[in-house]
Amino acid sequence: MDNVAFIGVDWGTTSFRLWALEADGTVAAFTNGPFGMANLKRSDYGVVLEDSMAKIGIAHDVPVVICGMAGAAQGWCEAPYLPTPTPLYALGSDATKVRGTTRDVRILPGVKQLSPANVMRGEETQIAGLLHHHPDFSGTVCLPGTHTKWVRVENQSILDFDTCMTGEQFGLFSSKSVLSHSMLVDGWSDAAFEDAVNVALEEPETVPRLLFGIRANMLVSEQTAAEARARLSGLLIGQELSATRGFWENRNVTLIGASELSKLYSQALGQIGIAARALNTDEMTIAGLVSAYKIQKERHLCLGAVDVHLI
Missing domain, CATH: 3.30.420.310 (2-keto-3-deoxy-galactonokinase, C-terminal domain)
Structure with missing residues (x-):
């Protein structure tokens, strides 16, 4: 695991997926489980994360970037929503640092729309992954699921969306x-x-x-x-x-x-x-996490080195 740059996590309501990633997004290891927000108390998140990383042999100095429901008000540490229109680079630069952990753990924000009211957590990272691969993309993205999102993307930003x-x-x-x-x-x-x-x-x-x-x-x-x-x-x-x-x-x-x-x-x-x-879905999620990690480094939010909180 010497080439692992960071850990990327998609933490949903019912599921938990963790990738050990090299800097270019190559997957070095993967683990998952039924450890979604709906099944956890706030005090459980750190334990689940560390146990999962120990399972695949991750060192204690490897940083973590998380998207999804771990950043909800009922999750581990609330990562405030960014308002539309939202430039997707802001996901990385506005990540929230989890306090009280020995490891550097940051949670990406969701996106909110004030009128008509709407919110998303996790889908924005997949869209960031799309833009990571196709930076000139402009158009409509549909993310089918339990709550399907319809999103208008332009100039590397989420303009508006519906659920x-x-x-x-x-x-x-x-x-x-x-x-x-x-x-x-x-x-x-x-x-x-x-x-x-x-x-x-x-x-x-x-x-x-x-x-x-x-x-x-x-x-x-x-x-x-x-x-x-x-x-x-x-x-x-x-x-x-x-x-x-x-x-x-x-x-x-x-x-x-x-x-x-x-x-x-x-x-x-x-x-x-x-x-x-x-x-x-997995490829876009991983690409979005990689994009956020790189933006943090580029903006001198060096994971594991500097404690900066922008929210």
């Missing part, structure tokens, strides 16, 4: 609602998904009543569980696209998210003639 709870809605409907009885078996139908996307885009106001129709069609028709699951997804994603038209209409879209979910968004956008390219 849709489509992933959480799908999870609740498919596991907690009456619709769950129609999805006891896994499976998928592209035809059902595409039809549902078209219906939701053309008549988004009909989605609330069409949702119960998914269950009814299982009882009185020959709809399969695969068709039910795909139809639910298509209705929700189609409704989301209808609500976010200003972000994607007459534009190409860059997707950063889990591969299977990004594939569905790409498929839905393709139905309406919108070109979409999908980028790997």
